[in-house]
Amino acid sequence: MEVTAKAPGKVILAGEHAVVHGSTAVAASIDLYTYVTISDSDGNDELKLHLKDMGLEFSWPVGKIREALPGMGDCDPSLPKPCSAETITLFAALVEEENIPEAKITIAAGVSAFLWLYTSTQGYKPAKAVVTSELPLGSGLGSSAAFCVSLSAALLALSNSVNQDFGHQGWLTLKENELEIVNKWALEGEKIIHGKSSGIDNTVSTYVNLMQKTSEFGYASDQVSVTGNMIKFRSGELTCLESNVSLKMLITNTKVGRNTKALVAGVSERKDRHPIAMSAVFKAVDSISNEVASIMQSPAHDDIAITEKEDKLEELIEMNQGLLQCMGVSHASIETILRTTFKYKLASKLTGAGGGGCVLTLLPTLLSRTIVDKVITELESSGFQCFIAGIGGKGVQICFNPTS
Template identity: 55%
Template sequence: MEVRSRAPGKIILAGEHAVVHGSTAIAAAIDLYTHVLFRLPPPSENQVSVELELKDMGLVFSWPSQRLEEAFSTIDTLPPILQPCSEDRLELILSLVKEKSIPEDKLWLSSGICAFLYLYTSIHGYKPATVAITSELPLGSGLGSSASFCVALASAFLSLTTAVSVNGERSGWLTLSASNLDLVNKWAFEGEKILHGKPSGIDNTVSTLGSLIMFKSGELTQLQSTTPLRMLITNTKVTRNTKALVAGVAEKASRHPGVIHAIFTAIDFISKELATIIETPAIGDISIRAREKLIEELMEMNQGLLQIIKVSHDSIEKVLQTTAKYKLASKLTGAGGGGCVLTLLPTSISNTVVEKVVAELEALGFQCLKAEVGGNGVQVCFG
């Protein structure tokens, strides 16, 4: 029994920071994925361990099934239904992870391995298995890599149970039914809680459902894009402290409530207008370019407002200056203070120009990724 799954990363197109204060934001899936290969071996193979292979890092961790069964029997029986990871269970999982020799410079992987063990043992118990993971997403850059990881794991694990049924032809990449996607999303959210404590749930929802999602004050609306959007995503490789950036904006709001409220209101209008443009059909080359020009203007306005509240960064400004030379619109995505920058690639732009932009940005030490925006959510493939 074998299944592959892939779950996309995400970007924030508009509404960063303001969304924390009640404004509208728009998130979108991108065609950069976390891939999981999950295999339950037949009894004839005599495999006795649960094995996790992080292929990108050349790391393998394994736990004998008997060791897992003995460890978990000391606290309670396996949860028969979806439920949050209890403190006892998390403490036990942490002890199982600490038994492994994780390289000192990779200790940050511990929380992800904990999420893996929680999801696996909750869904499949202690059955021997092999789980191999690769990712096209840079880690810790604000592109939803952890949510993508949890969604890919949850979908793969559930696909080899009776909880998820796949009807029809089981060939190629398949999208699960709405009810199955809801179950995957709920499990992934529990994994995200192990990784982040109190996640918003936006990242795992976008990774599960795909497309574009407008969200405000906990309410989510899926948008239907009428024309593909292409983005150049520049990873500045500058790590940022999201909590500190959010706190800094909150402090400004307390000192200048009227001004910051006006900025957040403007950002709310930008997000809503962007949603309208995204869902409005564009017919013909002229219409498509006119639509792109509107999106570019909104991106630049959103970036300007984010600069006013001081969440940009020197590295982000370098990206903006570089792309502006080619008359391309860019904005930060996520918390700012480093992280990633989005640049809209118009349908009319030539590959030669794109490669020139990429070469300049990479010469500055940045990483460039090209992505389609608003595509498929999580998918599975059997055989």
């Protein structure tokens, strides 16, 4: 048998940066996924990792891993644990020997996270893991969390820690206690990659609500998930929310890298220079985030109610973007996208750290496909990358595939 797991990316709907200063933020999953498939090693006594989209393959003899990390054989997948700084250094040394190209060196920490999660749950068993993703790396869409969540779920599915319904056809949703284990392991992987993590991204990527509705959006699939995959976050406290609104967003990747730490520091410095003004900005963002959460949770009984919700959300998106500009985290590429979508009377905001990264544009239910195509064509002609994504994609799921 081989097992495949998939987990979604995420967007910040409201509240980025201000959340660092005590305001509320709202994050939601999107229906763009990372997939991890783990299978037997074809008779080789090696652990292999194939990052298919990047054209990179790694392999380690399990004997070498055992020699470098002799304490990993006695593992309990049901008990997530942190990775010590010393162990991270040992994994980093194994990864360094793989000679990752300089242009792709940023994925080294992710490879270390893979080694940690694999050996912590499987010990020294040989295997092959193949990773593919619909999410661009380093763009603020939670690609690293989706990787850690899908990897954790696939690994736990190989043990006795989660549902093992081998006869089930198609995707399986895990039970709540199983999702909790997956989420905890994924958080440890995120810490290896980022040094520290709020837990927002992996939590959004893990949890799921199974409500279904038929989409009336002209270019969406017939069935979309209207999920509880939304998180409200404030002062370290995460709250899972159930959404009653099916939204479609145009996500535009500026392809501009950004330094998240520097951007966060810049907002703090601006707050120090203008404490009263910035306090008012953060308070306004808090109000916007709470109103966004309230709108997303309130029922919409007909097309008129849906349109009214979308109109309110558009205004809140514009206000939030204006406040992000006040914080100094916009960028010339973001402003170009804002001007382009504004020409078509569409509301947009940056998502995540800003300074590049991605921009969200709300696509109203009644918007014609012709307009969407025009916007995408204009943005892509400027060198940007565009995706259409549903807000509230399903959380992590697993699938068992019989092998020949």
